[in-house]
Amino acid sequence: MKMLNVSISPHIRTSRTTTKVMLDVIIAMSPAMIFGYIYFGWYALLISVLSVSSCVLTEFVYEKIMKLPVTIGDLSAVVTGLVLAMCLYSTSPWWIPVVGGVFAILVVKMLFGGIGQNFMNPALTARCFLLLSFSRIMTAYPSLTDGVSAATPLSMAAAGQHVSYFEMFFGTHSGSIGETSTIAILIGFAYLLIRRVISPRIPLCVIGSTVAFVALFTVMKGETVTLNYLTVHAMGGGLLAGAVFMATDYTTSPVTKWGRVIYGIAVGLITAVIRCFGGSGEGISFAIITANLLTPIIEKLTYPKPLGTYGKKAETK
Amino acid sequence: MIKKTFRGGVHIKDMKHLSSGSAIKEYKPQTDLVYLMNQHIGAPAVPCVKPGDRVLVGQTIAEPGGFVSAAVISSVSGTVKTVAAHICHNGDNALAITVANDNEYEAVEGFGVERDYTQMTAEEIIAAVKAAGIVGMGGAGFPTHVKLSVKPGIKIDYIICNGAECEPYITCDYRLMLEQADKAVLGMKIVLSIFKDATGIFGIESNKPEGIAKVKEACKDEPRLSVVPLKKKYPQGGERVMITALTKRRINSKMLPADAGCIVLNFSTAIAIAEAVAYNKPLTHRIVTVTGDAVNTPSNFDAPIGTNVAGLVEAAGGFKYEPEKIIFGGPMMGAAVYTLDVPVNKTTSCILLLKKDTAVPEPHECIRCGKCLTVCPEHLMPIKLKNTADANDYAEFEKLNGLECIGCGCCTYICPAKRRLSQSITAAKQFVLAEKKKAAAKK
Numbered sequence: 001m002k003m004l005n006v007s008i009s010p011h012i013r014t015s016r017t018t019t020k021v022m023l024d025v026i027i028a029m030s031p032a033m034i035f036g037y038i039y040f041g042w043y044a045l046l047i048s049v050l051s052v053s054s055c056v057l058t059e060f061v062y063e064k065i066m067k068l069p070v071t072i073g074d075l076s077a078v079v080t081g082l083v084l085a086m087c088l089y090s091t092s093p094w095w096i097p098v099v100g101g102v103f104a105i106l107v108v109k110m111l112f113g114g115i116g117q118n119f120m121n122p123a124l125t126a127r128c129f130l131l132l133s134f135s136r137i138m139t140a141y142p143s144l145t146d147g148v149s150a151a152t153p154l155s156m157a158a159a160g161q162h163v164s165y166f167e168m169f170f171g172t173h174s175g176s177i178g179e180t181s182t183i184a185i186l187i188g189f190a191y192l193l194i195r196r197v198i199s200p201r202i203p204l205c206v207i208g209s210t211v212a213f214v215a216l217f218t219v220m221k222g223e224t225v226t227l228n229y230l231t232v233h234a235m236g237g238g239l240l241a242g243a244v245f246m247a248t249d250y251t252t253s254p255v256t257k258w259g260r261v262i263y264g265i266a267v268g269l270i271t272a273v274i275r276c277f278g279g280s281g282e283g284i285s286f287a288i289i290t291a292n293l294l295t296p297i298i299e300k301l302t303y304p305k306p307l308g309t310y311g312k313k314a315e316t317k
Numbered sequence: 318m319i320k321k322t323f324r325g326g327v328h329i330k331d332m333k334h335l336s337s338g339s340a341i342k343e344y345k346p347q348t349d350l351v352y353l354m355n356q357h358i359g360a361p362a363v364p365c366v367k368p369g370d371r372v373l374v375g376q377t378i379a380e381p382g383g384f385v386s387a388a389v390i391s392s393v394s395g396t397v398k399t400v401a402a403h404i405c406h407n408g409d410n411a412l413a414i415t416v417a418n419d420n421e422y423e424a425v426e427g428f429g430v431e432r433d434y435t436q437m438t439a440e441e442i443i444a445a446v447k448a449a450g451i452v453g454m455g456g457a458g459f460p461t462h463v464k465l466s467v468k469p470g471i472k473i474d475y476i477i478c479n480g481a482e483c484e485p486y487i488t489c490d491y492r493l494m495l496e497q498a499d500k501a502v503l504g505m506k507i508v509l510s511i512f513k514d515a516t517g518i519f520g521i522e523s524n525k526p527e528g529i530a531k532v533k534e535a536c537k538d539e540p541r542l543s544v545v546p547l548k549k550k551y552p553q554g555g556e557r558v559m560i561t562a563l564t565k566r567r568i569n570s571k572m573l574p575a576d577a578g579c580i581v582l583n584f585s586t587a588i589a590i591a592e593a594v595a596y597n598k599p600l601t602h603r604i605v606t607v608t609g610d611a612v613n614t615p616s617n618f619d620a621p622i623g624t625n626v627a628g629l630v631e632a633a634g635g636f637k638y639e640p641e642k643i644i645f646g647g648p649m650m651g652a653a654v655y656t657l658d659v660p661v662n663k664t665t666s667c668i669l670l671l672k673k674d675t676a677v678p679e680p681h682e683c684i685r686c687g688k689c690l691t692v693c694p695e696h697l698m699p700i701k702l703k704n705t706a707d708a709n710d711y712a713e714f715e716k717l718n719g720l721e722c723i724g725c726g727c728c729t730y731i732c733p734a735k736r737r738l739s740q741s742i743t744a745a746k747q748f749v750l751a752e753k754k755k756a757a758a759k760k
Contacts, residue, residue: 005642005674006408006653008740010726012329012485012675018684018733074681116682116734199691255687255700304696306721307557308569 022075024197028188035184036177040090044177047097052081054101062110076115083123086178100126120292121249124285153236168235179241189244198248205264206243213272242284252292259302266291321562322548325694327727336608336615337488343619350623351660352389354412357452358459359385370397374424387460388450392601392621394423406645406659407652434594439511449593450600455583458664467575473512474578478587480521481554484647487667489604490584492617494528498535504587507594517542524549552725556581558694570720607633609670611640627657644669649726681734689728695721699728699738706745
């Protein structure tokens, strides 16, 4: 008889792996991304390809140079590349996703120890880096397929204009590549929930608290709050995609149940502050990476109570 | 039907179909029988026979070595060969009595004689349970007479019969439900006769509808007994989890079930109590499921304690494939062995032979998905506990309630990065407990 394996229990494992989890995220993002490619044209696809390949290549080269095991097989670099492409405009020059991808993986992820070790969302940090470094290029609204530059729903609402619900729901308006179509993002959200990749706590708290705080701050500023205005804040910008695909990033969000609620509300609060009082109309990216920094302390504050230390004990004692 | 359950846990394919159809077969061992002295939690038993002695079925061959300890009873008649160290399923060597079987099965006087338990006092019943060497047969092996000897002043409200059998593959309790449900009901009635104010609950996982029906049928005339179906989820059969699911009461690592007014008995244990008290048959046999994809005919055996496992595997048709892993107990909490030359003991519910060992993938970096928190039935934070355990930061480990871990293995099972969470946590827990014991001994 050959040698028997001996190890400590448990002796069985779920078939789900890191790679499969990442694949699920990619599948969930694909409706929104594919809509972007169709609506914004082939150049949007090129930006995604450049972003993904620069992320994967950076990880590969870094690990080869540092003589580390190559981990591109876990697909997490692909997810980073897709998230970065998702929040770029389709009119960005070709080098923007390349620089962003290298920054995301090299500076934010690998220098801090690779997968699971970074304390800020790599793709969003890269986007903010690009936004601050190349402001004029990054904030130029994308021209639509007919070549006419158009304002995003958020900038229209800020100017007091009415935005069509239909356009926001299907995403036929100006914006980042993967962030315009509400229905496509919701399909991805449903997929993530069904596959139990994420819990609904973070997305719901982010969206709910952003809308609530925006309403509150608008009233505080003495302006009128209309339903259309609030809907634009929920559906017209990057909030939905940010709440579903970016705020839920495993590594940089809390793992505890109530920690996720607090984190979601923190993201919503910061987003609303930036949108109502800040110079930028968006703010979700900055809000998420700021809240990322709070994750360790939130986790510490919401450490779960073990089963036997609370609740009903013996009635007789 | 609302099925009671708990928060956390994992859904695992239960694989019980392999052996659930096989009726319990009596197994007669042909080789020597080995009785280990450490078949229970607590002090090892002390042998009271010497080589050359003739022993009979039902004879006490080792006395309890303390209060928390249990007697060992011979399951065959024959001659004592040796009293020496023997390898046991956890890889340790332990003192054991080896008996050469003479195949005559001559029993001691009074063996199998019926007794009327209603005429017995609580002390007599507990003494009978103690003399029969009964321990918790679900896996932990806590001496049953200790469980029943409740400190004065503690009121017991619930006697819970644990028929969850939540570990995949194992079917010994399920077969007992089908074939001997009335005996389990009798065992529960005996225990209820000690605790006059308590109610008895059978907690059975809902993946055994026939079992639930049989037990319901058997206790339909018993006003103090009820059957509660539980949701099929691992580790539904864990003692603390079971108490929470059925009574909403919660206990922690520093408490015994009795502190919450509960006593939890395994289904097999209830039957053993009935046999010992009502029929004067001490614990000499137990049901063992031999199953897995590497064995020809997965079956359930009524095997004498002390039986060599290799013989049982042969009785189940031998190997279909060369196994990569052999597990004593279920796949979630069982112990892997490196040889079949180990005896069946009082807690051996299953011998699992696996063609392929699926626990081999190397762990990766944690991606912080938080799945381990969602599945932990004790509501701990395995990811943090593992970090403190790996850093040997035992003070922090204790502060983060690491000692509350019940070692169910859900966190390791669910981890997509295949990290060995429960393994690290269990190791740290054992270290901390050993240190505490040392410190207590010094005082």
